[in-house]
Amino acid sequence: MRELFFYDAMCAAGMPLHGGNVAATPEALLAEMDYYGIDRALVRHVNLDAAGAVLSNRVLADFLRSDSSGRLRGVWCILPEQCDELPGPDEFFRDMKQNRIGAITLSPFAHRWIPCRETIGKIMDAAAERHIPVLLDAFTGKWNELYNFVRMFPRNITFAMDRSKHGPDRLLRPLLENFENFHYVISCHWVPEGIRDLAERYGAHRLLYGSDYPFFSHGSMMLPLKQSALPEADIARIAGGNLNQLLEEAQL
Amino acid sequence: MSIWEEHPLARAFWNNGSAGIPIYDMHGHMGTLNTIYFARAEAAAMVAHLKRIGVKHLTFSHHYALFEPSFRNSRVHEICREFPDILRMYVAINPHYPDHIREDLAQFDAWAPFAVGLKLLPDYHATPACDPKYEYALAFAEERRLPVLCHTWGHSQNNGFPQLMKIVVKYPHITFFIAHCLFGDWEGAARLVHESPGNVYLELTAVPGERDVLENLTAAVGSERLIFGTDLPWFDEYQAVGGVLSAKITENDMRNIFYANVERILGKEW
Numbered sequence: 001m002r003e004l005f006f007y008d009a010m011c012a013a014g015m016p017l018h019g020g021n022v023a024a025t026p027e028a029l030l031a032e033m034d035y036y037g038i039d040r041a042l043v044r045h046v047n048l049d050a051a052g053a054v055l056s057n058r059v060l061a062d063f064l065r066s067d068s069s070g071r072l073r074g075v076w077c078i079l080p081e082q083c084d085e086l087p088g089p090d091e092f093f094r095d096m097k098q099n100r101i102g103a104i105t106l107s108p109f110a111h112r113w114i115p116c117r118e119t120i121g122k123i124m125d126a127a128a129e130r131h132i133p134v135l136l137d138a139f140t141g142k143w144n145e146l147y148n149f150v151r152m153f154p155r156n157i158t159f160a161m162d163r164s165k166h167g168p169d170r171l172l173r174p175l176l177e178n179f180e181n182f183h184y185v186i187s188c189h190w191v192p193e194g195i196r197d198l199a200e201r202y203g204a205h206r207l208l209y210g211s212d213y214p215f216f217s218h219g220s221m222m223l224p225l226k227q228s229a230l231p232e233a234d235i236a237r238i239a240g241g242n243l244n245q246l247l248e249e250a251q252l
Numbered sequence: 253m254s255i256w257e258e259h260p261l262a263r264a265f266w267n268n269g270s271a272g273i274p275i276y277d278m279h280g281h282m283g284t285l286n287t288i289y290f291a292r293a294e295a296a297a298m299v300a301h302l303k304r305i306g307v308k309h310l311t312f313s314h315h316y317a318l319f320e321p322s323f324r325n326s327r328v329h330e331i332c333r334e335f336p337d338i339l340r341m342y343v344a345i346n347p348h349y350p351d352h353i354r355e356d357l358a359q360f361d362a363w364a365p366f367a368v369g370l371k372l373l374p375d376y377h378a379t380p381a382c383d384p385k386y387e388y389a390l391a392f393a394e395e396r397r398l399p400v401l402c403h404t405w406g407h408s409q410n411n412g413f414p415q416l417m418k419i420v421v422k423y424p425h426i427t428f429f430i431a432h433c434l435f436g437d438w439e440g441a442a443r444l445v446h447e448s449p450g451n452v453y454l455e456l457t458a459v460p461g462e463r464d465v466l467e468n469l470t471a472a473v474g475s476e477r478l479i480f481g482t483d484l485p486w487f488d489e490y491q492a493v494g495g496v497l498s499a500k501i502t503e504n505d506m507r508n509i510f511y512a513n514v515e516r517i518l519g520k521e522w
């Protein structure tokens with residue numbers, strides 16, 4: 001087991017608005033990760049949609065400050081530039097670095113704005129320059145919007161996932177084929193031997209292990225990856241090597 | 253230590269890909285249905301996938317028998333004969349073709365040992381599970397004490413709690429496998445078990461991997477009432493097995509789910 005390093009690319013924690021069994025502290029999240037053998041995690045704030053970007057970014061920074069393990073990194077949410085709610089890219093990225101934030105996300109459908117160049121072009125271009133990953137969790141199940149977004153921002157390193165359980169190959173493969181910076185998080189890729197098919201066709205470097213906790217169990221996709229019949233080096237990349245490398249290459 | 257190191261079953265699946273236990277997958281399909289992309293929906297590829305993880309029997313209803321009325325169950329029997337060790341079939345029941353139902357069930361005995369029960373798909377056939385159109389098939393299963401796998405979903409008008417409650421009480425000698433455990437209506441699923449005459453098992457397709465659901469179902473009805481299924485070729489065996497292994501339930505619960513309950517119902521050799 002320990003030979004395989006897992007880095008969870010898609011995970012949310014904190015206190016959920018409607019209650020429920022979600023890790024509210026770093027200790028609780030780390031205990032859950034240890035139960036399944038997850039080494040590190042890229043964490044979003046679970047209440048980001050309702051609490052808004054500025055408050056949830058701050059709460060997530062506090063959450064990470066109380067973690068002494070060093071195994072967690074955060075994801076901050078961006079907003080349109082015109083309303084001056086967040087600092088400009090240079091200052092925002094500097095704050096990210098100081099607060100152990102490694103990637104950005106956006107929630108335009110909950111936060112009442114249009115995801116396009118006019119609204120976030122400057123920060124997305126700056127993120128592309130600096131190789132900062134962009135999580136597209138808000139686009140889960142919104143394939144039309146996802147296609148449009150990736151077309152608008154092909155230079156950005158993006159991570160997307162599915163949550164339908166039904167094989168998304170017809171929806172997913174065109175994105176993997178056409179956009180080299182687009183990465184797929186396998187959290188709900190329940191297709192029989194489907195991880196291997198995608199890795200053989202598009203390369204293991206395009207796939208990332210992610211749990212989609214608290215929606216799914218951390219353990220749900222670990223065994224199908226381990227038993228994917230891919231070469232061990234490819235399994236290791238998908239489990240954690242790819243994400244680790246992408247985060248190291250980000251210039252914050 | 254993680255579950256993959258600490259728990260003997262999880263460790264075996266992790267290290268070896270199988271654990272030397274029989275797994276009975278009681279909810280499968282088959283057939284390259286191009287309403288969605290399937291890479292492995294024909295018998296040979298499915299059997300290869302099943303053997304890797306140690307599934308002893310997959311009991312399935314063929315997509316074509318469910319969705320294309322001209323494709324009859326007799327052809328599914330022919331497919332089973334090509335893989336006699338591993339494949340077992342549910343006779344697919346389309347309530348809109350009563351002649352087909354009578355003709356197919358008249359051959360049920362001739363399809364032994366492959367035909368083990370019936371499959372109902374009420375939502376997709378737009379007919380409530382308690383509709384008289386199913387009576388002939390259900391009376392047949394009642395008389396022979398057969399298992400019936402019925403598609404269900406929480407709050408569905410065709411295969412939700414009220415429709416299922418009617419038939420599980422009306423046919424006490426049928427062993428009902430409640431496909432997807434009335435997904436989302438977990439309370440209804442538990443009520444089906446508790447308020448039926450002991451003939452209800454919750455079938456887990458689409459549940460393993462969901463957080464806390466398997467734990468809560470086990471607490472509510474006991475693992476003796478849960479059976480394993482995947483919807484293969486829709487879902488990967490390793491995902492479903494991994495989801496069961498990831499649940500915070502006992503090893504004995506897992507063994508009940510993977511094989512012990514089915515062996516109590518159907519025996520070890522069938």
Ligand SMILES: [Zn+2]
Nearest residue numbers: 279280281483
């Ligand atoms: Zn099914």
